[in-house]
Amino acid sequence: MFGTSGIRGPVGDEVTADLALAVGRAVGMDTDRVVVGRDPRDSGTFLLDALAAGLRETGTDVVDLGLAATPTVARAVAWEDADAGVSITASHNPAPDNGIKLWQPSGQAYDGALREEVERRLREADFQLRDWAGIGTRTEADAGPRHIETLVGSVDPDPLDVVVDLGNGAGGVTVDALTALGCAVETLNAQPDGSFPGRPSEPTAENCRSLAALVRESDADVGIAHDGDADRMRAVAHDGTYLSGDATLALFAADAASDGQRVAVPVDTSLAVEDYLAERGVGVERTPVGDVYVAEAATAPDVAFGGEPSGAWIWPTETLCPDGPYAACKLVELASERPLADRIAEIPEYPIRRGSIELDAKAAVMERVSETVLDEYDDVTTLDGVRVAVDGGWFLLRASGTQPLVRVTAEAREEARAEELFEEARSLVENAR
Template identity: 60%
Template structure:
C-alpha cells in the first residue's frame, strides 16, 4: 500500500475517505495517542483530513490539526507537540487529480518500511478497537505552525539581508521561504504565490522544464538567486543568477561539501552522481548509499557520523534541525551560502561535470520488469547491486534500473565520465527494460 513517499494515487480510486479513516484508526491501534495532522492545498485534502481525524478520535486518539502547511512544518510540529505520530495529506509533486497520505514518526522523520507495514496490516485486517462513547479522542486546531517554522529558520541559518531572491512557490504552501528571507532584509519577488491545488502556474514538480518562467524572471530581474518548491515544499531546487536551473546533483554536492568534514559521511540515494562522492573526497568525507526515498536517507542520518542527507530530486535533510526534507531550510541555507561565498553560477562551475542520463518507462508491471532485468544482467555483468533496483557498475560508469515508489514507472539512470559511454550505458539499460517487458508480455 505504501511506497517510498507514503500512499499516493488518484482521488476516488486509490485515495478515498474510507482509506483515510482506516489509516487514522490504524495509527491509534499501532500505539499513537496524539497525532499531528496537516495538509497541502489540494481541495480533496479537506475531505481526507476530516476522515483521517475521525478515524483517530473514534479510536480514542487525539488530533492536533495545524491546517494547510508545508510538509516540513508539519513534521516539525510533531516534535514540538510531543506527538506520537504525524500525518500529511499530500501528493507532493504529483498532478492535481492525485492526493496521498504520508506518515511521520515522533522524531519528525517519515515512517520506515516496518512502520508502514504495520499500518498496512492493521488496515487490511481491520484490527481496530473503537472507543466507547465517553472515551472518544479530542480534536483541536493548533495555530502558529508557520510562525514556529519561520522562527526556526532564522535561528538555525545566518540569513543574508543583501540578496535579491525570486521564490517560485508553485501555487503550493512554501510561502514560509519568502517570509523568512523578506524578514531578514532580502529583496524577495514571488511567483505563483497564490495557493491553488490545481497548480495553474506550472506543474508542481520543480524540474528544469517546469521552471522555465522562473528562470526567465531571475535572469530578467538580475536576481542573485532563484528558489523553486513543489506543492508541499519538502523539495527545493535552485536557479543561478544567469537564469540557469541548477542540477540536483550539483546542489547535493554543494550542500554536502558545506556540511561535511574529514571522517564524516553524507547519506545519498543509489542514483546519485559520482560528482557528490568526488566533492566529498576533496574534504576527506565520503558518501553512504541508501535506497531511493527520503525515508531511507533520513534513517541513515540517525548514525552520528552522518551529518547531512539529500536526494538529487530536491530533498535535503539536516539531521540536527529536522529529519524531514525541509525545502525552506534548504532555500535559506543556499541563500546564506551564496551571500558568503559568491555567485551560485561560480560555485556550480567549480564542480566537475559528468554526463548523466535519466528517463522513465511507463509500465503496469514495474516490479516484474525490474526483477527480470536483474535476471538478465546477472549473467552479463560482474558488479551488480540490488540495494534498490538493479545497479550495474562497469569500467566506464554505471546504470540503475529501479521501480518508482509512487508511479507506474521504471526509472533509468546512467552515468559515465565520457558522453559516449553515458549514452551507451543508457541504451543498454533501456534495451534491457524493453527486452524484459517483451518477455513478460509473451508469458
C-alpha cells in the same frame, strides 16, 4: 499501499475519505496525540476531516494545523509533544491526486516496520474504537510562527534579493523567514491554490522558466521554487541558471559534511557528486530511491547530510524530514557568501543517458536481469533495482513502481562510455524478455 513517500493517488479512486478514516484509526491504535495538516488541494479538507475522525474514534487527541507545509507538520510533532504527524498531501503530484504522509517525533517519516503495521491494521480492520466518553479531542494550532523562528535562528545570511516561486503551494514560511532575515523577497504564484494555476506543482527546470527569467531580468541574487507541500526545494542562480539536482546536492553536502563523514544519496545520483565530495574526504552512502530511505540512512552518526536530486534535502542535526524552507534559507546563506553560479561551476558534469523499456512482465524480467548481472559483473548493488559500477561509469536498471516499464540509466565520465553503458544495460533487459 505505502510508496516511497506515503500513500498517493487519484482522489475518489485510490485516495478516498474511507481510506483516510481507516488510516486515522490505524495510526490512532498506538498514539495518544497526533499533529495533522494539509496542502492547498480542495480534497484535503474532507480527507483531513475523515482522518481526524478516525484518530478521535480510537481515543487519540488531534492537533489540527490546517493549511501547512509538510515540514511544518513534521517538525510540529515534537513541538506539540505528539506521538505522530500526518500530512494530507500529494506533494509535487498534479491537482487530481492527494495522499497521506506519516511522521515520527524525530521528523523522520514512518519507517518500514511502522508502515507495515499500519498496512496490517488496514487489511485486517484491526481497530478498537472508543465509546462516547473516550473519544479524542480536536484543537487548532498554528505552527508556522515557530517554524519561521526556527529557520531564522538556524542561518545567518547577508541580506540578498530573492525571488520565491511558491507554486501556489503551502510554503509561505519561506517568504516570511527570508523577510525576517532581512532579504528583499519577491514572490511568484504565492496564493495557495490546490489546482496549481500558476505552474505544475513539481519545480522542474521547464516549470521554473518564469522564475529563471524573473531572476535573470531583475538582477536578483537567488531564485527559490517549492512544490505543493514545500518538502522540495529547487533553485536558480543569479544569472538565471537552473541548478540541477545533482549540483544542488553536491553543494549542500560539501557544506554540511567534513573530512571523514558521509552523505546519504539514492542509487541514481550522479557520479559527479561522489567525485566532487571525494576531493573533500567525504564519502557517499547509497540508498534506495525515496527520501524515506535517505532519512533512515541519515540517522547514522557519521552521516552529516542526505539528499535526493529531485529536491528533498535533509540535515539530520535540524530534522529528519525534507524541509524545503530550511533548504531555501540555507541556500541563500551560501549564496550570500559566494555566488551560486561560481560554486556550481566547480562541480563536474558527466554525460548521462536515461530511457525506459515498456513491458508487461517487469517483475519477472528484472528477476532474470538480476541473476545475469550478479553472474557477469563484480560491483553490483541491489538496493533498488540493479546498479552496476564499472570502470569510468555505472548503469542502473529499475522497474517503475506505477507503470509497465523498466527504467534504464547510464552515466560515465566520457560521452562514448556513457553511450556504450546505456546500450549494454538496454541489451540486458531486452535479452531477459
